[in-house]
Amino acid sequence: MKLLVRAYSLFNILSLDVAAGACITSAAVCVAYGLQPSPAAIILLGNAIWIIYTLDHYYDALASRNNASSRRRAFHIQYRRPLLILLAVAFAAEVVLLIQTDFRLMKYGLPAFVITGLYLLLNWLSQRRRKKFYLKELMISAGYVAGILTIPSSYTENEAQALRMYLGPGLFLFFTALANVLLIAWYEAEADRREQQVSAAEWIPRRVLRWLIAAVIVCQLATAREFIFPVAFLMVLIFAALLIFPSFFEKNEVYRKLVDSVFLAPALFLVYNLFS
Secondary structure: HHHHHHHHHHHHHHOHHHHHHHHHHHHHHHHHHOOOOOOOHHHHHHHHHHHHHHHHHHHHHOOOOOOOOOHHHHHHHHHHHHHHHHHHHHHEEEEEEEHHHHHHHHHHOOEEEEHHHHHHHHHHHHHHOOOOOOOOHHHHHHHHHHHHHHHHHHOOOOHHHHHHHHHHHHHHHHHHHHHHHHHOOOOOOOOHHHHHHHHHHHHOOOHHHHHHHHHHHHHHHHHHHOOHHHHHHHHHHHHHHHOOHHHHHHHHHHHHHHHHHHOOOOHHHHHHHHOO
16 A cells, blocks of 8 residues: 555656546547547647646756655655656657647647746746746646547637637636646745745735635536536536645645645546446
């Protein structure tokens, strides 16, 4: 059991659960809409998400090298050279996959590419200039959801159907992603201050931030029927528990594993669909 816990801890620190969650959620949306994505497209998405998140965590870790207190940042500092090699290999693989991919997938992936590129640039500038990055959590959420919906929207018949997908499950997924990053900022407020990291906790008082997260979870619940409802409700419950019982989940950074793995929940729908 301890071996499994350690394995998942490494899986989480390396952001593999975030990448896997994006692939699983994207596949679940495709199945719900009766679409059949290619395995190459799913791999392309997962690899891209992993590169983006690892680059982001890598830079955050280097920016707080002298006073890193979280396990993730300490890990990225300790293994920065192997991670840099892995990033180079992943980037090369991404280029090869992009060359072979369908133009329609690249077209629908453009919003995710633009949002993510702007986010990485603005986050870098904010860190260097020690400025507040007010749009950080919003941009992360929008970029993540745009990435998830790239594959299902590219398989739709027209732009109108793709737009309905963004306004349907996309809206729920956006509130889910926003609750995700705000919960992390709320739990890690003290660590971010010590390490001079940019987050919502830097300019929103922790008590106010908690109420803001509660409002986002309510919006998440209100749009849950736009997604796969039983799974969507489970995702809402996980975030509600994290908000209500912080003292329980902050031990050994359990909150990190839960908040990052919530996008793995749609795997339940995929398994059910496979055997039904």
